[in-house]
Amino acid sequence: MSSLMAKELELIEGFRDLSLVCERTTRSVKLGILKLTNDFLEEVVEKQKTDA
Incomplete structure (x- = not known):
């Protein structure tokens, strides 16, 4: 195996x-x-931080 192929495989593993x-x-x-996000859930999390 050439050193270039070995480096390619190392990068892929990284x-x-x-x-x-x-x-x-x-x-x-x-x-x-x-990455999928849900704005509603993020808003709920933020509101829960200040909710007693």
Whole structure:
């Protein structure tokens, strides 16, 4: 295995630790992350901080 391929695999493993979606093909590496938020739930959490 060439040192370049070893470095590529090391980087891919590092990205996996970041909980990114990692798809490796023969021509590319695709990385992505998706975060969904709910504004209503965030507002409830903020209001609960001041609610007795």
